[in-house]
Amino acid sequence: YRISDGLHPTPCDLSYALSALTGTDLYFKKEYTLRTGSFKERGARNALKQLTPEQRKHGVIAASAGNHALGLAYHGQLLNIPVYLVMPLFAPLSKVEKCRTFGANVMTEGAHIGESMVIALRMAAEKKLTYINGYNDQAIIAGQGTCALEILEQVPDVDAVVVPVGGAGLLAGVALAIKTLRPEIEVIGVEGETCPSFSAALKAGEPVTVEVQSTLADGLAVPRVGPTAFAVARDRTDRCVLVSEKEVAIAVLRLLEVEKCVVEGAGAAGFAALLANKLPELKGKKVVCLLCGGNIDVPVIGRVLERGLAADGRLVRFTVAVSDRPGxxxxxxxxxxxxxxxxxxxxxERAWIETDIMSVAIRVVLETRSREHAEEVHQQLLQRGYKCV
Known part of the structure; x- marks a missing residue:
């Protein structure tokens, strides 16, 4: 491939434990093992390598909150191409600093990615920079498709490929490659319920803007899919399913516990669909699931894992009234x-309890072994005379 001089093929490993859990022969395509922690550098390198000498001299610019910015910064440094980035104010500080470490010129401007994009496009015109869209540029889409070419070499008898969907650039690249070479293989997209922009576009027949809600899978929170990506992906994607925040949190937790993989919410969305039985027709089939990114901040990992433990019934909360006496x-x-x-x-707390004046409300958060264990604890409390809420 054009980009093979700067990227190594990523592993595509069979997970015995999670195959048993999902009822499939489940392979994980581990895109988070790339240098910048996500698949985005495939498209970034491909786009940079296709610039004209004049474009390389002036440099490139992009608006990105994280992974696309990292890919451009890293490969721009390797290829000696100036990279300018406009990152929104909410972009994680760790990613901003990492882009600067890779030699990019970084500005933090814009309340959201749309505002950052307006600023970046204005700078592109003023400085004669080439603007590279993170999911709608043809070279970006083609670069992401190299992931699918590797899958076909690594698991030649694969039945289905499950792909997380944000702006649809990865889905478009993967679907184009697979349906061109092996049209019998299913390509399935997975979106978060908090921002189903690809599903909305399929329903409308064209890209439309949807409301974005706060989400664990922030990498999928693209309010409008790219028109080029949509045109490529719409007729090459067999179907698209949605996953909830709870399902994403449990998926991140399972990957860390069982596979020892640290994967961000967006990267775990495809596995979340399989784990939540959103794709029952894949039982007994050979499935490749893309783990497309691992750039999750350490404080966020803690929150996601606690959310996953709660959703899994292993972290429970209750309030019980007891006598306000020693012991x-x-x-x-x-x-x-x-x-x-x-x-x-x-x-x-004493002030807000509505039972007798000599009682106190105790709020407890417990770690349990399983949802069944949590229910056992609850029943034992009731049997011992505790009023448990």
Whole structure:
């Protein structure tokens, strides 16, 4: 491939444990192992290598909150091409600093990516820079498609490929490559319920703008798919399914626990669909699931894992009224220990309880082994006379 001089093929490994859990022969295409932590550098390098000498001299510019910016910055440095980036104010500081480490000229401007894009396009005109869209540029889409070429070499008898969808550049590249070479293979897109822009475009017959909500899968939060990407992907994608925030959180948790993979919410969306049984027709088939990014901030990992544990029934919260006398809380926590549950957090309050004046409300957060264990604890509390909410 044109980009093979600057990128290594990523692993596509069979997961025995998660194959059993999903009822498929499940392979993970580990795009997060690329140098900048995501598939985005495939398209970035391809676009940079196709610039004319004049364009290379002036440089390129893009608006991006993270992965596309990192890909351009890193490969721009390798290819000695000036890179200018306009990153929105909410862009993680770690990604901003990493782009600067790669030698990019970074501005943090714009309340959202749309405002950053307006600024970047204006700068492109003023400085004669080439603007590179992160998901709608033809060279970007073609570069992302090299991922599919590797899949066909690594798992030649694959039945289906599951792809997370944001702006649809990755889906377009993968679908184009697979349907051109092996049209019998299914290509399935997965979006977050918080920003289903590709599904909305399919329904409308053209790209439309959807409302973006806060999400764990921030890399998929693109309010409008690219028109070029949509034109390529719409007739080459067999179907598209949606996953919830809870399902994404559990997927991130399972990948960390079972596969020892640190994957961002957007990168885990495809696996979330399989784990939540959103694709039951794939049972018994050979499936490749793209883990397309691993750039998740450390503080966010903690939040996502706690959300996943709660969704999995292994982190539970309840309020119980006990007598406001010495030893009452000790007896409650002793019962928790007896039942094998670990107290993660506990607090008590007197002012807002509506029972007798000599009672206190205890709010407890417990770590349990499973949803069934949590229910066992709940039933034991009720049997011991505790009023548990």
């Amino acid at each position: 009452s809380i000790a007896r409650l926590t002793a019962l928790m220990a007896e039942l094998g549950a670990s107290v993660k957090d506990i607090q008590h």
